[in-house]
Amino acid sequence: MEETAALAALLRESRRTVIFTGAGMSTESGIPDFRSPGGIWTKMQPIPFQDYLSDPGARRLSWQRRFEMEETWAKVEPNDGHRAVAELVAQGRASHVITQNIDGLHQISGIPPARVIELHGTTRHVKCLDCGTRMEIPDIHIHFERHGEAPDCAQCGGIIKTATISFGQAMPEQEMARADAVAKACDLMLVLGSSLVVYPAAGFPLLAKRHGAKLAILNREETPLDRFADLTIHGEIGAILPPIVDSL
DSSP states (O other), X not given: OHXXXXXXXXXXXXXXXXXXXXXXXXXXXXXXXXXXXXSHHHHSOOOOHHHHHHOHHHHHHHHHHHHHTHHHHHHOOOOHHHHHHHHHHHTTSEEEEEEOOOSOHHHHTTOOGGGEEETTEEEEEEEETTTOOEEEHHHHHXXXXXXXXXXXXXXXXXXXXXXXXXXXXXXXHHHHXXXXXXXXXXXEEEEESOOSOSTTTTHHHHHHHHTTOEEEEEESSOOTTGGGOSEEEXXXXXXHHHHHHHHO
């Protein structure tokens, strides 16, 4: 109770909260995470970006994995934690959400896309790696079912890929710059469901702290940044955050 009251106080006092979310935000919606025991990467190795570019077999495997997850992506919905974050944004208490997640659930929960900074991209659509043309997943799926491989870009003939960031792929410059700016400008960084071990994304909470912001972390497990935080709470986001938001 003392911890939740302390987080409520931090949110009330803040004028420029930024929320930073990781996989633990979405596991409560039934989306498996990547790194924990039983996670996706314990069952299948990620495909490095250079392999995706150079090896048609790697590209086919990558698309096969994406379409095997299509039923999951189609049916998952925002959970109580997502809705609580959306309420903080709607109330004007939080200016932006910086997320490591690729599921698009923050936008589906009602947060305007301009308020969401997706550091690792999104699996909800496809992009050409050469010209940047956007394409939609259902169209690519139909072509893959018919031909056993994804099409080339219809605009320039380039290689297409889900709009996610793979191992070895450069981080998106625009999103990194936006995250840098809002982290430096906030007076409270609230971390939700991130292990804070994946860099450079995990550097933003410390960046905020170095620029004078308070740092609060709500996560099931301890993180390497707990010792720098003004407040840490270990538990489930969907159980803890909504009552706090309702009390504001």
